[in-house]
Amino acid sequence: MVSAPARSSRSAAAIAGYLLGVATVPLDLLAALAAPVAMPLTDRVATIERWRVTHLLGVPPTAAPRGARAAGYLAARAVIGLVGAVVLGLCGAGVVSAAALVYGASTGAAVPIVDATEPGQITWTTVAVVLLPGAVLCFLGVQGLVGVVRADAWALRRSVRPGPGELAQRVAQLTTTRADVVGIIDDERRRIERDLHDGVQQRVVALSILLGRLEREPDGAAGAELQRRAITETGHILDELREVSWRIYPAMLARDGLHAALEALADRTPLPTRLDYALSERAPRPVESACYFAASEAITNAIKHSGATAVEVGVERDGPVVRLRVRDDGIGGADLTGHGLAGMATRVTAMDGTMRVDSPPGGPTTITVEVPCG
Known part of the structure; x- marks a missing residue:
């Protein structure tokens, strides 16, 4: 009432x-x-x-x-x-x-x-x-x-x-996006498999070898050294597992929201990263997920390809959309057909959002993502 x-x-x-x-x-x-x-x-x-x-x-x-x-x-x-x-x-x-x-x-x-x-x-x-x-x-x-x-x-x-023509275009876009999303999911599965095989699995094999040597080692001093190395290797395995799980879906994003997850991402980024977060309340979880992974991919591209020395991340709400803007001071010339940006665009489009990339030669590069949140 x-x-x-x-x-x-x-x-x-x-x-x-x-x-x-x-x-x-x-x-x-x-x-x-x-x-x-x-x-x-x-x-x-x-x-x-x-x-x-x-x-x-x-x-x-x-x-x-x-x-x-x-x-x-x-x-x-x-x-x-x-x-x-x-x-x-x-x-x-x-x-x-x-x-x-x-x-x-x-x-x-x-x-x-x-x-x-x-x-x-x-x-x-x-x-x-x-x-x-x-x-x-x-x-x-x-x-x-x-x-x-x-x-x-x-x-x-x-x-x-939307008019009839726009509806037909939207159906075609959704059909294409669905196929792209399936492809991205398969790529993510292969990436996770590589991370586990090349990282965690190799360390587990190394740990099993150390434990086998420790079991056969009669010398107490040498056994203590092997035990110390096994404990260190166990810590590395845990770190690798945390890194893989963070790349799949950070627990902090679900528990504490987009703001905390972006702050943690900024802390983990080797480049100086400034975060300007202007949302007064949490957005729906799918919106937070799309914005987080878009920011993560944009920062990864800046580190690997742009030669940037600093990154700026801004999040704000404009009416019914949440706007994410990632800017780096790198050399520009971002490849829109590259796997990273194409995957990011597909993820955003699947949320009925839009992505714009402004990356002239010489820089800077600005990636703007807008996701509807109702």
Whole structure:
């Protein structure tokens, strides 16, 4: 059950959103007309309108339209805002007229605003006669206000709804992504097998040899040395197992969240790594996983290929998406078809996200990942 303060807060936000929608009509119209020469401005104004509709009018969060869709949305928004202004004006005129009639009936004074220029022209009988029509007009005015809010929500949803061609493209993209994900899973399995075979298994074999020698060693001093080496080798095996399990899925990510996992990743990175984490609450686990492994792969690429001396990692939320940005000061020229970046893009695309790579020759390289989080 919603409390009275919460209802009051929502009502105040809705009123503010409605009035702001009326006030931004000139800005919406200007941004729609400026789309051919200033598309970034159009996209920015569409983002502002999306914030107004979702945060003030209480419409469920959705993505902001971009490009031609943003221009069309703002044009529709300008028309809706004009209708909203007319409805608001009519409601205001009705309230003023009702107040004037009550004032004239209670005081007997002239009320020129309702064409009662002589004292005593407005009586309670007059008020009673217009009461029913006034109530009907009041009801219609409220419905008009609600209709404008619904039209605002409809215009936003319609502007981000994919068309038939986009749906077909999306199906094809999902089919390709599914095949890519299967391939990535197989590659990960082979990598884990190599890690276990070349690392852990070899150390286990070495440990078994040491234990066999220790069992056959009659000399106490030599046996103590073999025992010490066996204990050291056991520690190496545990370290190898932790390293393999961390690369598969770090326990810290599931237990403590993305922030703690990225801090640990920054500490483990040999390059100086600065982390700027701006999320106020935890994102869904699949989103955290996608962002973490994208950051890990981007940092690995920076260490192996870019010759970077420092790395910056930033995480923030922009409406319905979590944005991860990894920047290094290396030589640039990242290969987008390489196994690492291609796998990262596939993982992000499988989450309905996007990835952009800005890596001009000479650097720097900036990888931006955006993952929807609802």
